Ligand SMILES: Nc1nc2c(c(=O)[nH]1)N[C@H]1C(S)=C(S)[C@@H](COP(=O)(O)OP(=O)(O)OC[C@H]3O[C@@H](n4cnc5c(N)ncnc54)[C@H](O)[C@@H]3O)O[C@H]1N2
Ligand code: MOO
């Protein structure tokens with residue numbers, strides 16, 4: 001179903017719902033609604049901001065409603081089944097219908113500075129979620145028509161609890177309603193202190209620190225999801241593709257008891273055994289069963305006849321006439337039992353697994369004839385910069401060869417994605433716009449390099465913020481401080497920094513998990529922990545990735561002496577990235593370090 005907006009909805013027809021069901025875990029499990037910000041409970045602040053924007057206000061919260069009684073006289077609605085904020089919205093919609101409202105405007109109780117014209121902005125669309133000017137979606141802030149009730153209930157009953165997923169599936173628009181600071185939400189005691197400082201006018205919301213690597217990864221997880229379609233295919237035709245659904249064995253393996261060696265299938269008894277006429281070969285079962293004291297010749301892989309106790313290797317028996325005598329030293333049954341590798345119906349591979357040789361072998365063993373796989377993810381690679389030229393066009397000393405282009409194309413192809421080479425764009429906003437527009441029709445995701453920072457000729461973030469959706473990051477990471485993430489006309493975009501070592505590192509740390517997510521693939525970098533063969537000092541608060549390799553004797557990690565993000569030689573020598581966390585200031589020889597293996 002798609003709900004589209006026509007006329008804006010009158011304020012009197014909108015019911016305001018304060019979502020106050022969270023557990024406030026990072027604040028020690030307190031009820032956030034009751035937290036006092038500069039002497040006023042959050043629920044009261046949010047209610048005061050919401051009331052002028054709607055016809056009436058209710059609170060969605062579970063537990064004892066009396067706790068709100070001394071703060072406000074809003075009705076408190078408990079969830080039918082508490083399944084997160086979406087059940088709060090559902091409760092609000094039910095209440096809205098009973099009381100003659102046409103829409104719900106939902107807000108979160110822990111976000112006290114939301115825009116004063118939020119309702120008016122969202123109501124233009126009829127069904128919409130709020131996002132900020134940096135492109136971040138705030139799915140608890142939305143306008144919801146009551147007509148969504150039945151589908152929302154069904155969706156929750158089916159276990160789909162994500163606001164953004166439901167909203168996107170049902171055609172919600174995303175409206176830019178304010179600056180990121182307007183959606184500042186309180187999760188930790190430090191956020192509370194920050195919000196109080198803002199109220200006192202001592203500070204504004206500009207981030208005081210660079211984003212942590214973990215923050216950026218969490219944002220990627222929240223803001224992006226699989227974007228490619230799914231089809232069914234024979235496994236053989238799907239080599240290199242990603243499974244969209246788990247696969248179960250269609251048959252046990254082995255499907256029948258069979259011989260693990262060439263020799264004689266022996267029936268019960270201590271021997272000698274009387275040799276029967278005929279044999280059991282792979283693909284040609286012996287017709288008949290072995291009685292006590294009987295034997296029959298058998299070959300590796302053949303089904304063992306009924307009544308077989310064990311299979312003796314031919315080197316280990318003596319055959320005289322039609323009698324088989326066991327020699328000394330016979331051990332083991334030499335029989336592969338039915339289903340000893342896996343049983344019919346057993347899960348062989350999970351969704352998200354890429355079908356490489358080992359996976360394909362397993363599917364064949366399980367007689368799997370059809371799998372659901374994701375379409376390949378098309379990844380555009382674009383270099384930017386007036387100084388950057390293809391290698392065969394480099395002339396003047398102020399020109400440099402495009403290093404990032406070939407590096408990223410090879411990296412992305414090596415990860416198993418489909419590469420679309422998009423060449424190069426100059427440092428010019430209008431040319432970049434044209435390039436982005438052209439790319440949006442050809443690829444699912446675009447990786448750029450260069451122009452990701454905030455210099456005069458760094459256009460990517462500015463352009464995308466103005467005309468698409470973008471987040472410009474300063475990551476507390478070296479190399480790779482600048483990064484841009486966002487969307488352009490439905491295409492995911494990641495702007496990597498220009499310096500090649502930074503581009504490479506940011507690609508490993510951020511682009512790879514992003515691409516995997518978009519492609520429906522599970523992402524699992526290979527990381528080992530080994531003693532350092534070097535000592536090194538660094539600043540606290542920043543994650544650093546050094547280029548390193550395993551020492552000849554093995555078991556230790558050496559570092560390249562250069563930490564410059566422009567020294568490409570250090571990359572070529574590297575076998576991995578040494579990952580030094582934010583908290584570390586000193587590494588001594590012998591200390592354990594995390595080493596992310598490349599290739
Ligand atoms: N005032 C600040 N300046 C810079 C910051 C900062 O935070 N504040 N960050 C520095 C860091 S760290 C990096 S990394 C770079 C990243 O800059 P951009 O992503 O904007 O990239 P450019 O300015 O276009 O180029 C930087 C550098 O990289 C070379 N480059 C670019 N593309 C390629 C390519 N395809 N092949 C080879 N080399 C390339 C380019 O020539 C520049 O030398 O910004 C710092 N500045
Ligand atoms: O990303 Mo920059 O160093 O890290 O050159």
Ligand SMILES: [Mg+2]
Pocket residue numbers: 450451452453454455457458498
């Ligand atoms: Mg720059």
